[in-house]
Amino acid sequence: MVDFGLLKRLCAADGISGDEGAVRRLIVEEIKDFADEIRVDNPGNLLVHKKGRQPARARLMLSAHMDEVGLMVTDITADGYLRFDEVGGIDRRVLLGKQVRVGKNAVCGVVGVKPIHLCRGDEKSAVPEYHDMYIDIGADSREQAAEHVRLGDSVCFDSEFIETETAISGKAIDDRFGCLVMINMIKSDLPYDMDFAFVTQEEIGLRGSAAAAYSLDPDFALILETTTAADIPEIDPCKQVCTLGGGAVVSVMDRRTIYDKEMTALAFKTAEDLGVSAQHKRAVAGGNDAGAIHQSRGGVRVLALSLACRYLHAPACTADKSDCESILTLARAVAEKIAGGCLNDNFGE
């Protein structure tokens, strides 16, 4: 069963790309009594080795990223407002009128906008460019702001984690959910040895995973991710990538990776055998750490299992709880089969 309480805590931790420390500490705290080897490499990846009941027949790396999208303070105006830019891809239309947390002390701020009453014509629907946006922390001057905020400070969405009977919603589900699945596996009894990489800097170009894959040197990698659903009104069905409630999303191809055919087939076959829901990602869109991992060293065979999410990279990202359960079950089963060597013989077929 998915521990949604733990997921809530994981999502509440602030960790934009390059500043994942708080997330890493929380994960270490969760797994330290269950892992056989824990190390943090130079890019900040948390690499965990867990011994199974027997040695693996194939080296399997599971990977999920710790970082989330957010903002970075780039300047402070004379009036005490913070200028910022995005860290990772954010549609800036989701920023206006949102609360944020700034820096290590989580200073409360808001992204302001010109009152609609004072806007004329097109201005009423035009969303300002990043360089015209600002965060108000209530400071009256640059000096006062500088007592609380430094240039380069990380900015996170201030967004409550909401759980309903069927859904979850909040910031950073991308990819704390993937982290949660790996934590769940590390805490359990595994049949074979496995490596788990909680990686950094996915959102700014799959950077942590490249180093992690080099260090772990796996034969296979299973990437646990979230992906864009877009199964919402006003969107042409041909643009809808996957469906909430449709089960684990299995990628064939995205903007970064063409996935291993046998691994993809194994995922669907395993889902069918277990009676777990799975669906194809129905568009070549987005990308994840598989893009870096599959090109590591002499090549790694990759599979991605993703959680279908609406409003990805926004404060109120929304996913289906039954999909979470499907992925938890399927990820474990597929990982056990791969580490058990079920794909060892058919390479190159």
Place this chain on the structure above:
Amino acid sequence: MDHSKLKNMIFDLCRAGGVSGGEEEVHEAVRRYLDPYAEVSVAPDGTVTAVLGNENAEKTILLDAHLDRIGVIVTDIDERGFAKIDGVGGVDERTLHDARLSGKNGFTGTVCCLPPHLSDGGDKAAPMNKVWLDFGMSPDEVKKRVSIGDRLTFCTQPRELLGDKITAPALDNRCGVAALIRAAQLIDTTDYRVVILLSSQEETCGAGAKTGAFRVCADEAVCVDVSFAAQPDVSGQYGGIGLAKGPMICISPVLDRGMTDALTDLAEKSDIPYQLEPISGRTGTNGDHIAVTRGGVKTALVSVPQRYMHTPVEVISLCDVENTARLIAAYINSGGVQNG
């Protein structure tokens, strides 16, 4: 007043619902703070009336602050449980992408939007007629709990900023309501019968103030609302208005010059900071309606300076609310316009 008490009152008022036409959701919070100081009653349209001062005084002064807040109303629910909405009051479409709104039954809806991976990268907010809410519930559950006509509003939590600034949705005009509740604590008069009117539906048409002022038969009125303060994208007239620099006293053709002058004189004498807000026509507040109620009511307008009006993150300074209350109480306690 201790600003933390004032802050707590404003936060309580902002956490309550009360979108135009649904003001009953905020009545409990209002009565909790107002009952100790006045005779409180509620009209069928949701307007709250509170009477204090000298019941037998010759003069009646009306103190108005609108009680409603902007929000959205559910206009349709599709077969998958998504709800179509329209704005109630001047909702800013630019603040709706991925916004969370809640209704009185406790459910939360998220405004649907596309992620950057799939979006057209456009820089226009989606028009209201393309905006849908996602409740994160099964279609059956949505049918049970959500109805067409339900009102929702931003559920962004109130928070403190640096200094004595605060942020919350609905500070327009819950901080005006708080200023009048605070004024009720400070008013000590034999000259006036004082009627506080926390009026409904200002954001839509001003019905609560129009009908409420008719019932009150006041000689004078002071209207309290929020107005614009400087922020990085606001220049010109409001570029000089600051938070924590005092309430804004409006000068307008529709307002009474004598009352306006008396308020500025009193502010000078009582060391209450103030700022002038000249408006060359109607004010866009309930003051416009109240001034021409029945045979006419002498009306003044005092506003709390505010940034980011009609967004989920409106910002004000607590001291401006306290000074608004002090100014109005000083006016009443000193007997109003002298020789007027």
